[in-house]
Amino acid sequence: MTDPLVTLDNVTVRFDDRPAVDRVNLNVHRGDIITIIGPNGAGKTTLIKALLGLQPITGGKVQRASGLVIGYVPQNLQMEATLPLSVKRFMALSGRSRGECLKALARTGIEHLVNASVHHLSGGEKQRLLLARALARKPDLLVLDEPAQGVDINGQAALYELIRELRDELRCGVIMISHDLHLVMAATDKVICLNQHVCCSGFPADISHDPAFIETFGQSVAESVAVYHHHHNHRHNLHGDVVLGQSSPADSHGDSCNHVHH
């Protein structure tokens, strides 16, 4: 296996002597899609920020591969509401060429909004804009903090599918935070359940049976996500519609079923 893009070794972050992140070990390799789940306040964003170098750590070590290019999609787009800003201008602020910016907007399905004001975008369009800005950097590692926030349920499935496709196209690693447990279980390679420390981690098909997962999320949640494992026999387009196509090897956990997303 190649060297990891990022290694967290026993990473701890304390606020006022209270650990928000407690001795976490983690490797992200090219090709990985790793999702961090956990209750509110579990330290997920703090961990991601520590990985990015935006949050000083109080213990352990973060190692990033030399020359690593990271594309970061933050939780939401925060900007001064009174400042006029078009999508085109927002993308130009990334420092990439106009062609690269337009290509990234096209890849996330919002090139038609190039002249729109960022203040008028819907929740889902904002998430796609943030993803386009991250993509324009041609990252080795994509880091996403709740990428499907404000996106409707069909749009969520499409967004996760898009992330998988981008992983394949860019041959990058992906690490993200998500609260959408059903989608995480269906669309992720590895899940890490965080509650300050790593409660449990592994393949989606296995993790829902882990006593630590059941303790964190409750029996009924564990049962509802456990029945969701399946082989994909189809893909989704950007609008969330089902299109027939080849399944990906990473979808091959758990029981097989032909299903329709609701």
Ligand SMILES: Nc1ncnc2c1ncn2[C@@H]1O[C@H](COP(=O)(O)OP(=O)(O)OP(=O)(O)O)[C@@H](O)[C@H]1O
């Ligand atoms: N800069 C800070 N100073 C003090 N406490 C902080 C700071 N940032 C985060 N915290 C605390 O650390 C804990 C973890 O916060 P964090 O945002 O990482 O959780 P999270 O798992 O991402 O939560 P959510 O799912 O609600 O987004 C919380 O108790 C939060 O109040």
